[in-house]
Amino acid sequence: xxxxKIRKMDISNGPGVRVSIFFQGCPFHCKNCFxxxxxxxxxxxxxxxxxxxxxLDLAQFSHIKGLSILGGEPLDDKNIEGALELAKSFKxxxxxxxxxxxxxxxxxxxxDKEIMKYxxxxxxxxxxxxxxxxxxxxxxxxxxxxxxxxxxLEKGSVVLYED
Ligand code: SF4
Numbered sequence: 382x383x384x385x386k387i388r389k390m391d392i393s394n395g396p397g398v399r400v401s402i403f404f405q406g407c408p409f410h411c412k413n414c415f416x417x418x419x420x421x422x423x424x425x426x427x428x429x430x431x432x433x434x435x436x437l438d439l440a441q442f443s444h445i446k447g448l449s450i451l452g453g454e455p456l457d458d459k460n461i462e463g464a465l466e467l468a469k470s471f472k473x474x475x476x477x478x479x480x481x482x483x484x485x486x487x488x489x490x491x492x493d494k495e496i497m498k499y500x501x502x503x504x505x506x507x508x509x510x511x512x513x514x515x516x517x518x519x520x521x522x523x524x525x526x527x528x529x530x531x532x533x534l535e536k537g538s539v540v541l542y543e544d
Pocket of ligand 1: 408409414417453484
């Protein structure tokens with residue numbers, strides 16, 4: 382699998398200062414996607430064990446509040462194993478830091494995936510340009526949802542994340 386980029390101090394994707402990784406490859410091709418260079422599954426750079434360790438090491442500082450996983454599509458079949466391994470290792474090493482993940486899929490279709498056990502927040506749904514609203518926090522269009530994963534799994538239905 383491949384990745385597009387890593388940000389060592391990201392203040393736009395989730396609360397606080399975070400480390401973020403953008404996985405490479407997305408099948409959705411949403412109109413006016415903010416990141417079309419991540420669509421090609423053969424683009425970007427190879428995601429290796431060293432890359433994973435680099436991401437984990439970047440999060441060691443106390444000002445880093447968590448990890449944000451974006452794309453591309455991290456929950457695509459080609460990316461989900463790598464995303465799972467990263468999320469699992471991150472939570473083992475930093476149990477008090479949060480993991481946020483952005484997907485074009487819906488929570489209902491992915492809730493049984495193992496990775497959900499390690500996520501705090503899932504921002505789900507494809508970007509829909511006709512529902513674009515720049516005032517929205519952490520999402521681009523109003524159809525998308527900022528979901529509290531732990532509460533949603535407990536309840537068995539979507540519970541939205543509250544600041
Ligand atoms: S799901 Fe995200 S990365 Fe994929 S095309 Fe839509 S906006 Fe772009």
